[in-house]
Amino acid sequence: MADLSLEQADIIGRVALERARAGNSQPLTVVVLDAGGHVKLARREDGSGIARFDIAHGKAWGALGMGISSRGLAARAAKMGTFFTALAAVTEGRMVPVPGGVLIRDGGNRIIGAVGISGDTSDVDEACAVAGIEAAGLAADIEER
């Protein structure tokens, strides 16, 4: 029942990008937030675009904001466009409802943070996030609910 540690975040950020290189993906940016939505770790690969930090951050922040993976947010946004436009405004643009934002749960199923990745397709982004979280011995939650 501990908070997300920098040691765990380092593992997530390292393994996520190793997975990206092994899969020969586009250059990625990975952002790891704690449960309060504050940056624990960020790494932007060489060649990853200058908006990628904000996008990765928004995927992770959105997941925490609603307590659901950004894959779940994407599914809802497709049905409730007006609500998500309002959400973008009310959160001052901090939510990006596209797959690649994954909740981090500890052994007690408590949300202790989230990972956001941007740079390749959403599915690739998400797979790298999941790989990082699992390498840190934590549970990756990508459910749509």
Next chain:
Amino acid sequence: MADLSLEQADIIGRVALERARAGNSQPLTVVVLDAGGHVKLARREDGSGIARFDIAHGKAWGALGMGISSRGLAARAAKMGTFFTALAAVTEGRMVPVPGGVLIRDGGNRIIGAVGISGDTSDVDEACAVAGIEAAGLAADIEER
């Protein structure tokens, strides 16, 4: 013909969440605003996401902003998307046009505040807000007009 009191807001916030627990809803956040759109009371249940305060606030603020429940705003937003995009901008993102923002009226039909709830489906959110308002001996206005 008095303003909304903290005593009334406390009842609203307590009963709304009791109703949520009785109905086994997702963790909610309730925000009660006075007629000027300023926080009188807020309560965020354990496990309710970090964007929930802003969303609940935006539902209540939007209702006061237009003098119509957020259910009514949702109906209009569906027909007037461009107008609501402009509203989001002009209010600096303070309006969330989705059910769950309920106007509070006193015995003289005067608007004395609004309740916003976020966390479960919009219908559940709204039902909990109505329960709280009525428990405080006030009238809940969810009309679409």
Next chain:
Amino acid sequence: MADLSLEQADIIGRVALERARAGNSQPLTVVVLDAGGHVKLARREDGSGIARFDIAHGKAWGALGMGISSRGLAARAAKMGTFFTALAAVTEGRMVPVPGGVLIRDGGNRIIGAVGISGDTSDVDEACAVAGIEAAGLAADIEER
């Protein structure tokens, strides 16, 4: 080693304002934030000004932001005016470096949240916050460091 619960926040908000009434203070607003700086509870007494929520929020947020009570921030601000002007800007005005923002520590000395109060003199505001935190069985940290 648990997060701040709504049950604890309710006690803090109730006892802080009971203390204010017992001491016949000016109308207060109390805001309780979790460790991530997000609202768990807020209560604004009748007659408490419309800026009081933002001020109380800023005292609590500032304490969490720097990991030091807002009394400590006030002491530093007196010596480092330019830095605090920059802090106000970089945090988008979320820090209010005046006494009345008190860190909440659990039995393991971990910061699990903060209370901000505004409405009377800073010393009265702070005393009410401390009373609430201690009533919840938690430790109030007002050190200047």
Next chain:
Amino acid sequence: MADLSLEQADIIGRVALERARAGNSQPLTVVVLDAGGHVKLARREDGSGIARFDIAHGKAWGALGMGISSRGLAARAAKMGTFFTALAAVTEGRMVPVPGGVLIRDGGNRIIGAVGISGDTSDVDEACAVAGIEAAGLAADIEER
């Protein structure tokens, strides 16, 4: 004559915090920006406050913004308060004119990025940034000019 690489940024972020631990400093946050002012790397130690990312970012961004270390900015701010208030506004609060923001120069004396650190005294923050930059085989510029 290459851009700052993630490999170099990783070394900076690792060595800066190793230096902090060796010196028993307060928990720090380190942010490494590229020449365009965009995050390459960020690491926030356990217990480092929730405003520390923004502050560290602001030190590094300010250094890049004016092409002078944040130590130099601090010296100027002491003499030109009004100008720095305007700078805070025009940059939307992105500049923090306090030591701890250090320019990174390559072998050709070209600015290729900046490091910002926050958490301990400004002098300690700056010393850790310098240690990290030098460990990466780059030049740390803390001149006041």
